Amino acid sequence: MLFKLTGGAVVILCCYLWGFYMSKLGAFRMQDLEQLKKAITIFNAEITYSATPLFEVFNEISNRTNGVVAMAFEAAAEGLLSRKGKTAEEIWNKSVIDVQTNAYFNEEDMEYLFSFGRTLGFADKEMQVQNAILLLDYIQNAQITLREKRKVDERLYKTLGLLGGIMVCIVLF
Amino acid sequence: MSVKDEIVSSFGGKIGKTAEGIDERTFEEAEEIRIRAGRPSVIKLRDKIKYITSTGQLVVDDKKAFYPEIKDISSTLEILSGYSLYAFSEEVKKGFITICGGHRIGIAGRTITENENVVDIRHINSLNIRISHEIKGCADTLLPYVVNNRSVMNTIIISPPGCGKTTLLRDLIRLISNKALNVSVVDERSEICGSFRGEYRNDCGKNTDILDGCPKTIGMKMLLRSMAPDCIAVDEIGEDRDIDAIEEILNCGVAVICTVHGKTIKDVLNRTQLNRLTEIKAFDRYIFLHNKGKTGRIAEVLDGNLKVLWRDE
Numbered sequence: 001m002l003f004k005l006t007g008g009a010v011v012i013l014c015c016y017l018w019g020f021y022m023s024k025l026g027a028f029r030m031q032d033l034e035q036l037k038k039a040i041t042i043f044n045a046e047i048t049y050s051a052t053p054l055f056e057v058f059n060e061i062s063n064r065t066n067g068v069v070a071m072a073f074e075a076a077a078e079g080l081l082s083r084k085g086k087t088a089e090e091i092w093n094k095s096v097i098d099v100q101t102n103a104y105f106n107e108e109d110m111e112y113l114f115s116f117g118r119t120l121g122f123a124d125k126e127m128q129v130q131n132a133i134l135l136l137d138y139i140q141n142a143q144i145t146l147r148e149k150r151k152v153d154e155r156l157y158k159t160l161g162l163l164g165g166i167m168v169c170i171v172l173f
Numbered sequence: 174m175s176v177k178d179e180i181v182s183s184f185g186g187k188i189g190k191t192a193e194g195i196d197e198r199t200f201e202e203a204e205e206i207r208i209r210a211g212r213p214s215v216i217k218l219r220d221k222i223k224y225i226t227s228t229g230q231l232v233v234d235d236k237k238a239f240y241p242e243i244k245d246i247s248s249t250l251e252i253l254s255g256y257s258l259y260a261f262s263e264e265v266k267k268g269f270i271t272i273c274g275g276h277r278i279g280i281a282g283r284t285i286t287e288n289e290n291v292v293d294i295r296h297i298n299s300l301n302i303r304i305s306h307e308i309k310g311c312a313d314t315l316l317p318y319v320v321n322n323r324s325v326m327n328t329i330i331i332s333p334p335g336c337g338k339t340t341l342l343r344d345l346i347r348l349i350s351n352k353a354l355n356v357s358v359v360d361e362r363s364e365i366c367g368s369f370r371g372e373y374r375n376d377c378g379k380n381t382d383i384l385d386g387c388p389k390t391i392g393m394k395m396l397l398r399s400m401a402p403d404c405i406a407v408d409e410i411g412e413d414r415d416i417d418a419i420e421e422i423l424n425c426g427v428a429v430i431c432t433v434h435g436k437t438i439k440d441v442l443n444r445t446q447l448n449r450l451t452e453i454k455a456f457d458r459y460i461f462l463h464n465k466g467k468t469g470r471i472a473e474v475l476d477g478n479l480k481v482l483w484r485d486e
Contacts, residue, residue, distance in 0.1 A: 053257040088256040121256030
């Protein structure tokens, strides 16, 4: 009996932790989006006011941001500096894909990130800035939607985890 | 860093690979490399023109040449601007980009205009890579005619494009500067000193102050007020406002050394803007260059009354 009770408690705890983790996914994505927003704001300022070369802009961004966003910009800066014959878009896409496994961006976020890379390096200042503004607008809208969703999701997943665990126990008993 | 390394490291894609195949000695001799979309790539050496194959071999048959596509030119431009074409927007409007080593890349394509001013060039399909050479000593013969008792003569160097005006001017600046005279240079296109991200590739002397990337007219006046120069050097004058600025500098007692496109003294005298200066005998020395053979080779030196002081026999 003691064995069954311990097993049940473990099942409930695991299910609850799963629910807790799922409820936090939105928060993790929010953190990544927040860092990306900061990065793109720095990007806009550097391009608009000082016409800094792209690799220096990316280095500056990686120094002033955290997590996967900093990693992506750092890798892209290194790629740009090495000038191995690839286009800026190819270098950017590779950097983004490399950090994707550690990031909480969803598919739509990734699409916008790839789209940001399309004008990198080649377009004039106005086009670079306009493209960055497009990404910023998307991030802001995504954050609003995510905030609303998180309120529901956090409670839902925590409850689902706990109740799921209890249900498994009842079925197994 | 050799000339080849500077060019190859700035290029990418197929054009970069082609440049990689060209041997180092050819780069030392080369004056221009012309890359045009859908047309054969050409290299202009001192006294001959050849086609470049995709592996960097020089041939006379244009059918064996490398025919780049417009996308090769786009990717090359992207890489040579350090993926930052937006940072070169002012240069692009003027039709060129200067890369590491002071090499000037002339560009042509579809221009976007606003109020009769070029605001951008898109769909760039032609590149003219003008290779900058530093030839120390090419102005040795000229120095005694330009500097007399620590006084610098107002000097104008005249030749058609590609004969070495900038090369000669650069060496003259170095020699004057090394005589403990303060030389101020307005290097509008970064060709004289070869500036790249604040570092100067070319030796412009021990007493030289350089205003890099600055329009000549503004730069000359700025240097006159701020650097107390013995002489001011500028490359390729010709516009009315350049002449106005030179007049102002001459009136302040500072010498000017400049270059201008032209072949004979008539070409200079016929140009209305320059005529203003020649009429008042503003220049003490007219230097003409050979248009064949070695870059920066002096043909003759004339004084302010157009009397020949020295001629290359």
